Amino acid sequence: MTRHGRLRRLRATVAAGTAWVALVGGGLVGATPARGAPNGLRQLTETTLAPGVDYRRFAVSTPHGTAYAHLLTVDLRTARTATGLLYPDAVGARAPVTRLADARGAVAAVNGDFFNITEIQHPGVEATGAPVGPAVAGGRVLKGAVPRGQRFGPALPPGASVRDVIGVGTDRRARVDRLSLRGTVRTPRGALRLRGLNQYAVAVDGVGAFTSDWGTTSRVRATCGTDTDRSAPCSTETREVTVRRGRVTAVARTPGKGAIASDAVVLVGREAGARALRGLRVGDPVRTAYTLKGTQRTPFDFAVGGYPIARDGRPLEGLDAVTTAVRTGAGVGRGGRLLHLLALDGRAEYRSGLTIAELAEVMLELGARDVVNLDGGGSSTLVTRPPGGTRTKVRNHPSGGSERPVPNGIGVFTRS
Known part of the structure; x- marks a missing residue:
């Protein structure tokens, strides 16, 4: 639809009695519009x-x-x-x-993205400041999207997802896409599905991975709330396993904080995920692999979370x-x-x-x-x-x- 067509549609909406935005005039007193301004602005x-x-x-x-x-x-x-x-x-x-x-x-x-700005529902738990959606920087995967019920920000419109992003691909073309985390943790007892990557919230019953990209912030918040209720209590069944150079080097009952080595991955499990990690011991071999899967084959050079409000004009x-x-x-x-x-x-x-x-x-x-x-x-x-x-x-x-x-x-x- 053309710009003039959109304005005609807005005027028709007014005639029907619906509130609308009058995209006309309204400039600063004494201001002179620059040449080439779009219609209605x-x-x-x-x-x-x-x-x-x-x-x-x-x-x-x-x-x-x-x-x-x-x-x-x-x-x-x-x-x-x-x-x-x-x-x-x-x-x-x-x-x-x-x-x-x-x-x-x-x-x-x-x-950019909405983020974990406060934790008033969980006294004593540190707000991480981490963003809601997926993120890619310099072609490198930084993080996945939190569960929908854990997001901060206004209600999503129909069809929108916490996995939606905008960014620029390696072909130097900008696009809106949807990035889903695909990952696996391979242990001596079998493979586990990865349900989070550097996220302030891991899915219920899931296992999330934290890398050096996470920083020093506490990882406790990842086990609080549920997939449908951000304010739900923190899980009472958790486990943290540190893996360095493919071997378990430490285990703990609760998530910790502090810097993560560049060659290490910290696995945080809750509920069923915690039980799956409980059998791991220091020295066990563990391999973690992950990627963000989009709808197009061209990888992103950068991507940031945000939800769509217009598509195809x-x-x-x-x-x-x-x-x-x-x-x-x-x-x-x-x-x-x-x-x-x-x-x-x-x-x-x-x-x-x-x-x-x-x-x-x-x-x-x-x-x-x-x-x-x-x-x-x-x-x-x-x-x-x-x-x-x-x-x-x-x-x-x-x-x-x-x-x-x-x-x-x-x-x-x-x-x-």
Whole structure:
């Protein structure tokens, strides 16, 4: 459907008496729209940050106030342009987006996945800060997705999954996909299915693996809650087995914390998974293998969790059209050659933001065909590095008044 067609459909919705987003006008007082603004959005500024990387700012008028959108458009056809996953060198850790971007020399970035932000339901258990969905960095598998009932964030729309991701493949094309963990633990007593990889929650009755990528954060949270209830009590039947260079080197009744050696894997089991690990002894041979399986053969260079809200140029059915918030979205256009990264402004006077349905329409108007919703609220952050500058600057006024530390983000780079 064309942009004009989508606007006609929105107007028809209004005639039927349904609330909608009026994607017209609403700019800053005295502002002059830049040339080339998409239909229904008022472009306020435009800056080229690097070859193939543009930053623009828009105003969006809605029934609940004016929202301001900050947009990065990345042309992956530009040879000097690259993208990647930003994270603080550990899955179970958080840092502000500016720090993540500056550490890697990014010219721009946005925040990424929802994450384990609090543990008020489990007194004494440490919140890990680890993200919800799968993650791939530099072509390397970092983690799998937690069970659906263990996720943080708004309710998923129909058909969405905790395993959904957006990323860029080794073919330099962006895409939305679904990544499922496939893994096996081979022991002297037989093979066990791996039910988690560097996750803050392992499936009930399962065995999860933790590698050096996890960091030093406690692994206790992995045995709390259930597949359908994040706030359920922690399991009372657990086991932890440390395997180094293919041999068991330590066993424990409860999960621990601290750094994991680069040549080691820590296996954490709960319920039936704990019972399966209980028979292992120091010196036993154990082999662990895993991968993330997608729907396409081309592997990801990077991927980050986020749930789809538009596909093939159309918003998905069942999107929330009532709840407004500051949001971050990412979209794919021109057959995967364009990556659109958007964060709404969280300044107090226009913090109402957009609904999920409105975010989908805005991203489609900007040229995306497939769109995902990333973490929002106080996490929504978009940063850029001015041409000739050495440090990035936050562009969108985070709603909490300052940057919230986040587990990961999408970085944009330019090669010299």
